[in-house]
Amino acid sequence: MTHTAHGDPLDLLLDRLQGVKKHGERYAARCPAHQDKSPSLSLSRGEDGRALVHCYTGCETRDVLAAVGLEMRDLFLDNLSQDQRQQYRRNKLEAERRFERLIFEAAKAEAKAGPLSAESTVRLALAQERLDQLDRQLAEIEAAAAEPDGDQLDDDKQSQASQLVAYVEARVELFHDENKDVFARDRSTGEVRRIDGRQFRDWLVASFYRDAGKSARDQSVREALSTLAGLGRFNGECLPVHIRVAGSAGRYFLDLAEPGQSRAICIEAGRWHIVESPEAMFTRPEALQPLPTPITGGSIEPLWQIANIPGEQRLLVLAWLVECLRPDTPFPLIELMGEQGTAKSTTHTALRRLLDPNACDLRSAPKSAEDVFVGAGASWIVCYENVSHLSAQIQDALCTVATGGGYAKRKLFTDADESIINVKRPVGINGISAAVTAQDLIDRTISIEMPVVRERVEVTGLWQAYEAERGLLVGALLDIAAKALARLPSVRLPAGDKPRLVEFALLGMAVAEAVGQSGAAFIAQFTASRQESIARTIDASPVAGAVLEWFERNPRGRRASAKSLMSEMEQYRPPYCDAWPKSAKGFADAMRRAAPALRQLGVECRCLGKIGGSVQWEITQKEQGSNQCPESPDVLVNDHPEQDIRTFRTSKQPLFCEESPKAPAEPEFVDF
Numbered sequence: 199m200t201h202t203a204h205g206d207p208l209d210l211l212l213d214r215l216q217g218v219k220k221h222g223e224r225y226a227a228r229c230p231a232h233q234d235k236s237p238s239l240s241l242s243r244g245e246d247g248r249a250l251v252h253c254y255t256g257c258e259t260r261d262v263l264a265a266v267g268l269e270m271r272d273l274f275l276d277n278l279s280q281d282q283r284q285q286y287r288r289n290k291l292e293a294e295r296r297f298e299r300l301i302f303e304a305a306k307a308e309a310k311a312g313p314l315s316a317e318s319t320v321r322l323a324l325a326q327e328r329l330d331q332l333d334r335q336l337a338e339i340e341a342a343a344a345e346p347d348g349d350q351l352d353d354d355k356q357s358q359a360s361q362l363v364a365y366v367e368a369r370v371e372l373f374h375d376e377n378k379d380v381f382a383r384d385r386s387t388g389e390v391r392r393i394d395g396r397q398f399r400d401w402l403v404a405s406f407y408r409d410a411g412k413s414a415r416d417q418s419v420r421e422a423l424s425t426l427a428g429l430g431r432f433n434g435e436c437l438p439v440h441i442r443v444a445g446s447a448g449r450y451f452l453d454l455a456e457p458g459q460s461r462a463i464c465i466e467a468g469r470w471h472i473v474e475s476p477e478a479m480f481t482r483p484e485a486l487q488p489l490p491t492p493i494t495g496g497s498i499e500p501l502w503q504i505a506n507i508p509g510e511q512r513l514l515v516l517a518w519l520v521e522c523l524r525p526d527t528p529f530p531l532i533e534l535m536g537e538q539g540t541a542k543s544t545t546h547t548a549l550r551r552l553l554d555p556n557a558c559d560l561r562s563a564p565k566s567a568e569d570v571f572v573g574a575g576a577s578w579i580v581c582y583e584n585v586s587h588l589s590a591q592i593q594d595a596l597c598t599v600a601t602g603g604g605y606a607k608r609k610l611f612t613d614a615d616e617s618i619i620n621v622k623r624p625v626g627i628n629g630i631s632a633a634v635t636a637q638d639l640i641d642r643t644i645s646i647e648m649p650v651v652r653e654r655v656e657v658t659g660l661w662q663a664y665e666a667e668r669g670l671l672v673g674a675l676l677d678i679a680a681k682a683l684a685r686l687p688s689v690r691l692p693a694g695d696k697p698r699l700v701e702f703a704l705l706g707m708a709v710a711e712a713v714g715q716s717g718a719a720f721i722a723q724f725t726a727s728r729q730e731s732i733a734r735t736i737d738a739s740p741v742a743g744a745v746l747e748w749f750e751r752n753p754r755g756r757r758a759s760a761k762s763l764m765s766e767m768e769q770y771r772p773p774y775c776d777a778w779p780k781s782a783k784g785f786a787d788a789m790r791r792a793a794p795a796l797r798q799l800g801v802e803c804r805c806l807g808k809i810g811g812s813v814q815w816e817i818t819q820k821e822q823g824s825n826q827c828p829e830s831p832d833v834l835v836n837d838h839p840e841q842d843i844r845t846f847r848t849s850k851q852p853l854f855c856e857e858s859p860k861a862p863a864e865p866e867f868v869d870f
Contacts (some may be wrong), residue, residue: 205275207249208241214266215239221850225236229256229685238457243290249273259706288339301325333826362414362422363429365406371431375439377618383479383804387461390439390481393426397484420585437479441485442554442578444478446526448683452553452676453480455731457490463492465523467683470494483576494677495668498713504548504664511646513720514727515549516713517706518644522553524626527701528598531639534628536648542628544657545648548664550626552672554578563588567595571605574621585629591634599623600642635738637791640731642697651837681712689717697728698749714744734797739776741785742792744770745817749801759808760786763815789815 208225212218215227217237231253237520238254239262242538251259251273251327260270288773300324305836306320308314314322335350366372370382372393382398383390391398399419406414414422438444444451445465452463454472462476472491498516507515518532534542547559560583562568567622580599595605627633634643664671685708699701703724707717736742749755754762761782779785786805793803806814 207247211241211249211251211266211268211490215241226324227623228256229253229255229262231261283522288336291332291336291339292650295329295336298325298328300331302329339417345814352776357423358415358418359425362402362406362418363425365409366402366422366426367429371404371434372426372429373434373437376436378431379439380427380431380434381437381439381479382426382483384567387458388475389458390479393423393430394479395484397482399423407809421432423750439479439481440525441481441576442485443525444476444480445524448833449479449685450523450525451478452489452523453475453487454491455480455482458489458526461836465676465679467685467686468680470680482596485557485576487552489555490672492673492676493669494673496667496674498671498674498678500667501548501552501671504541504660505545506536506648507545507646507650508649511727513706513710513715514644514723515646515721516675516678517702517709518624519549519552519675520682520709521702521705523679525622525703525704528602528699529622529624530699530702531596531625531627531634531643532599533634533643533645533861534626534648535632535645536628537630538651539650540648541651542648544660546581546626549583551664551668552675556655563627563812564592564595567591568605568607570595571598571621574599574623575619578623580623580625582627583629583818585627585633586631588627588633588635590636593634593639596625597636597639597642600625600639609673613823632734634735637735637739637794640735640738641794643731643787644727645730645734678709678712682708697724732798733797735792736743736799737787739792739795740772740775741767741779741788743772745789745792745796745801745803746799746864749817749819753819755816757814757816759812760789760815763789763817786813786815 212225212227215230217226217228217234218780219226219237223242225241227241228234228237229239233544234255240252240254242250244250251262252263259273263269281348291440299323302325305314305318307316307323309322319726345351366382369386370384372380372382374380381390381392382393391401402422403414403419406412440451440453441455442455443455448467451463451473453476454461454463459474459478460476461474462478462480463471464471464473464476468822470492476745484855502512515532518530521527521529534546536542543560550559554577556577560581561573563582563585564573570580580596598605599621600623602620604620606616606618612766632645634640653813682705686705689704689711691700691703691707703721706724710717710720736746747770748767756766758766759782764779764782764785780787789803791803796803800820802816802818802820804816804818806816808814
């Protein structure tokens with residue numbers, strides 16, 4: 199059906215109807231959408247000239263129009279000028295004003311003849327009120343007619359939009375990142391802002407008013423931003439943009455996030471220094487807060503006055519903090535656990551504010567994977583507090599964030615465009631009990647059990663002392679990082695004992711040496727943490743526990759289908775356990791997830807594939823010295839048997855850390 203060009207929509211419609219009768223300003227007609235014997239269709243003209251249609255029997259307006267060969271858009275004055283539309287409204291208001299004037303004059307005449315009745319008094323007051331309202335509406339129409347015509351306004355808007363584009367291009371460099379998001383780098387300060395963010399818009403409006411002496415119209419700003427987005431996306435370079443930390447291959451940058459500046463700290467093997475214009479470009483989300491200028495020569499020890507980390511796990515925390523400065527390696531997740539009164543939130547906040555202070559340092563647990571990625575896309579360190587439970591989907595998302603990955607969804611108001619968030623971030627959570635239960639995430643988690651604070655102190659005083667020392671603490675952490683990077687090339691792990699977090703293990707040994715301890719001291723702490731992770735995996739999986747108990751009574755193992763094994767191990771199922779698999783496939787999946795942890799306890803769980811018409815599984819004792827599955831997280835065996843959770847089935851071969859070559863001379867640090 200094609201659109202019909204016409205003058206007056208109501209006249210066009212009336213010409214196609216039958217049984218039309220006029221009643222004042224309204225019309226009645228027989229409805230063509232049903233068998234209408236008496237007129238049930240009401241028609242009138244709206245203030246803007248459109249045709250108003252209503253069927254009292256309930257027919258849809260669209261069906262009424264279709265019955266006479268029209269469409270919904272035929273009800274509107276789409277082919278009339280703005281002046282013609284305004285004239286329709288003016289005529290209607292003037293006609294109504296004449297009618298109200300007659301009522302008003304009649305009431306006044308009645309008042310001259312004698313006292314007014316109550317009804318006439320009300321009619322006079324209402325007429326006066328309606329006349330005042332109509333006068334205001336007519337005045338608005340006349341004022342609008344006195345303004346410049348639409349074409350002139352469009353020219354003015356376009357002129358100011360072009361001015362804004364030229365103003366921006368003279369002051370910033372437009373470019374885009376790998377996701378085609380457009381950024382503007384200030385030529386004078388080096389600051390980088392997303393052009394679709396509030397920060398850039400506010401900067402543009404404020405700067406233009408300051409320099410041009412006039413405000414920018416909202417429509418002009420929107421048009422300018424749209425033009426700038428196209429210029430940056432198609433004419434600008436593709437450059438990487440970072441939040442807080444950047445770098446690779448032993449040379450890293452930490453953004454100080456100072457307003458009006460782009461200064462950052464460059465950290466290298468043996469030294470760190472402040473650079474005024476770093477080669478890496480940083481964008482600063484609104485919640486990001488500046489770091490204090492670091493001061494070299496301080497000590498990290500005052501940190502433990504506010505961070506309630508037990509002495510036997512402090513190397514793990516220091517290594518995690520230093521690892522947060524290396525965006526080119528996978529990040530371990532740190533989990534702070536403890537009962538009420540262990541200063542979990544205080545400790546967590548103090549750790550974060552050393553490297554990535556934020557307006558909201560700790561956030562509540564995410565409700566969806568999208569929440570995880572959106573939060574990670576707007577900060578460097580991702581921190582959640584008071585976490586009691588994490589769904590499988592969210593744990594998968596946290597694992598992806600820690601190792602590097604993306605999240606994509608359809609853009610709003612589009613059919614084909616995607617919104618993509620690519621991130622790799624350090625993650626920290628705290629809670630009373632362990633919330634990390636997924637095997638893949640447990641393998642990447644450093645668990646810290648926090649002791650109860652025995653002596654209560656005033657928190658305000660603690661924070662005041664911490665903030666006063668924060669510049670020294672940041673400097674001390676950078677000193678440790680620079681020393682660790684200098685020692686890192688000489689650190690070695692035994693060839694057969696490389697954990698899944700091998701980069702973190704090597705860095706931790708270097709950090710231990712940087713603070714005057716041995717690499718073996720870190721390995722002892724790391725091993726205890728890894729063994730705790732294995733124990734948690736077994737505790738979290740009823741199938742893993744059943745396999746262990748079954749294997750103790752069947753040390754020779756067995757080869758069978760998952761269905762047979764599930765039936766045989768049913769007797770080892772924990773009582774009242776809702777997590778027990780309901781099918782053979784679920785049982786096989788549970789064994790596959792628990793296999794890495796079981797392997798560390800000397801039990802080999804392997805899927806042999808389809809044999810004789812069914813998928814076969816084999817449960818045997820792990821061979822001593824056998825090659826590890828590449829996906830299996832090796833546990834660095836502690837040479838303290840009392841700390842080893844392995845059973846009699848597990849090899850007790852101790853780990854011998856190779857001594858590092860003679861440490862190089864103390865690195866030089868830049869003093870400020």
